[in-house]
Amino acid sequence: MAKNIRLEVVTPEKAVVSEEVEIAVCPGELGEFGVLAGHTPFLSTLKIGSIRYTDAEGKERMVFVSGGFAEVLPDRVTVLAESAERRSQIDVDRAQSALERAQKRLDDDTKEKVDIARAKAALDRAMHRLRLVKNV
DSSP: OOOOEEEEEEOSSOEEEEEEEEEEEEEETTEEEEEOTTOOOEEEEEEEEEEEEEETTSOEEEEEEEEEEEEEETTEEEEEESSEEEGGGOOHHHHHHHHHHHHHHHHOOSSOOOOHHHHHHHHHHHHHHHHHHHOO
16 A cells, blocks of 8 residues: 655645645646655745645545645645635635626726736736636
8 A cells, every 4th residue: 555645735825735645646837746655855836726635535626726836745635825714715706706807807808907917927827727617
């Protein structure tokens, strides 16, 4: 039997995940990385995306993260995320509304000042949330 590692996903408000897992795959800023027990320690920034992991019973799980940092040690992965939600916690209607608002802001032809970077980030977050809940 393979050795498990501890996965901790925390936000400033709460702990979202705290469990033993077989493997964790995180959305690193320079590309996805997978972590198994005994991994070499490192730190990485995270981009908007999903953490995929296989729990101790062998079931695949997913958690949305909107950026942050990951610390990898031989026996654990700690993710400090700006925000994080388990797949079951994502409000599809809210994510769809956020997607539509962001698209409207980016498509707006008026002279109104729009923070393009902020609108693109909102669009990216909404798209990842929707992709996660639809990828059942």
